[in-house]
Amino acid sequence: MKYGFCLNSGGAIMKAAQINEYGTDVVAINRNVNTPEIALGKVLVKVHAAGVNPFDWKVREGYVSATSKFSFPMTLGGDFAGTVIDVGQGVTLYRKGDHVYGSGNILSGGSGAFAELVSADEKLTARKPEKASYLEAAALPLTGVSALDVLYNKMELQEGQKVLIHGGSGGIGSMAIPIAKHMGAYVATTAKKDKKQYLKGLGADEVIDYKDELFEEKLKDYDAVFDTVGGETYNRSFKVLRKGGIIVSMLEQPDQELMARYQVKAVGQSTRINTHSLRKLAELFDSGVVTVSVDRIFPLEEAGQALEYQRNGSLKGKIVIEVD
Numbered sequence: 520m521k522y523g524f525c526l527n528s529g530g531a532i533m534k535a536a537q538i539n540e541y542g543t544d545v546v547a548i549n550r551n552v553n554t555p556e557i558a559l560g561k562v563l564v565k566v567h568a569a570g571v572n573p574f575d576w577k578v579r580e581g582y583v584s585a586t587s588k589f590s591f592p593m594t595l596g597g598d599f600a601g602t603v604i605d606v607g608q609g610v611t612l613y614r615k616g617d618h619v620y621g622s623g624n625i626l627s628g629g630s631g632a633f634a635e636l637v638s639a640d641e642k643l644t645a646r647k648p649e650k651a652s653y654l655e656a657a658a659l660p661l662t663g664v665s666a667l668d669v670l671y672n673k674m675e676l677q678e679g680q681k682v683l684i685h686g687g688s689g690g691i692g693s694m695a696i697p698i699a700k701h702m703g704a705y706v707a708t709t710a711k712k713d714k715k716q717y718l719k720g721l722g723a724d725e726v727i728d729y730k731d732e733l734f735e736e737k738l739k740d741y742d743a744v745f746d747t748v749g750g751e752t753y754n755r756s757f758k759v760l761r762k763g764g765i766i767v768s769m770l771e772q773p774d775q776e777l778m779a780r781y782q783v784k785a786v787g788q789s790t791r792i793n794t795h796s797l798r799k800l801a802e803l804f805d806s807g808v809v810t811v812s813v814d815r816i817f818p819l820e821e822a823g824q825a826l827e828y829q830r831n832g833s834l835k836g837k838i839v840i841e842v843d
């Protein structure tokens with residue numbers, strides 16, 4: 520029982536949060552799950568903590584079932600932080616005992632992170648930021664890499680430019696604000712009124728209460744909009760951009776009519792976690808640029824409640840599942 524899961528004569532079993540069907544109240548904690556195989560190019564990691572993202576409850580509810588087919592039972596979860604306990608053939612970056620973080624999502628060839636052990640592609644992992652606890656490191660991958668990729672690669676944000684970040688108190692927003700400030704931008708953000716102090720603390724120059732104020736009446740000639748909300752918020756955002764500005768959305772595909780009308784560029788983001796981005800994120804964490812606000816910690820047994828809590832919103836930062 521060195522690692523907390525049981526080694527039986529016929530192999531090893533572990534505990535995992537799984538679904539047998541899509542729905543809202545379907546997460547089961549199974550205690551007799553076979554441990555993942557140690558496959559080519561994969562690392563087997565003892566999970567200390569797993570980060571929760573909106574994507575996880577969307578998978579639970581079958582949002583991706585039309586595009587990707589999975590067999591049940593399916594272990595949920597992607598983001599993780601933990602210790603390497605074995606490596607598959609071809610793995611060059613890690614050895615047993617290394618402290619890593621990354622993505623073990625089923626959709627990206629992993630075995631699911633809401634479990635005692637996860638198998639993940641070594642290309643979707645990196646060494647954990649040295650100064651981060653496991654809980655903090657587990658909160659970083661999807662949201663942190665999304666923020667980095669959008670601000671550096673899609674927007675190529677420059678010092679002195681103005682960016683509007685929607686949903687500043689959410690997982691992506693709360694990491695994008697300090698990164699954009701670090702890049703020298705002026706940052707406006709939208710959130711509920713009670714998050715104002717929190718967001719000022721993250722470095723936001725201007726906080727707009729999205730319930731009572733219209734951001735498009737307060738902001739103009741912005742260089743960039745980072746949309747983490749979609750829908751009407753996305754459509755209205757075109758009005759705040761200068762000609763030649765850019766909007767990147769985590770949820771919406773480019774609207775050609777709005778692009779032409781406002782003469783701006785629109786990009787639909789699809790985040791791909793990789794070692795390079797995770798290393799950059801770790802550097803930014805260790806140098807104090809990126810911090811993690813953990814709103815609430817759940818034990819693995821309450822993975823279903825964690826997903827509901829994430830789904831109901833009004834968070835400050837991230838939710839994390841403590842596995843060990």
Ligand SMILES: NC(=O)c1ccc[n+]([C@@H]2O[C@H](COP(=O)([O-])OP(=O)(O)OC[C@H]3O[C@@H](n4cnc5c(N)ncnc54)[C@H](OP(=O)(O)O)[C@@H]3O)[C@@H](O)[C@H]2O)c1
Nearest residue numbers: 573574686688689690691709729747769788789790832833
């Ligand atoms: N395309 C991709 O590759 C990709 C990758 C990662 C995430 N995503 C998606 O991106 C979205 C954001 O992810 P996340 O992890 O940041 O989610 P999150 O932690 O739930 O954050 C969303 C934030 O938006 C705020 N919000 C809700 N309605 C708003 C409005 N009308 N105006 C301004 N803010 C509003 C919420 O605040 P309140 O709860 O206080 O209202 C919350 O803080 C999710 O839908 C996720 O699935 C896409």
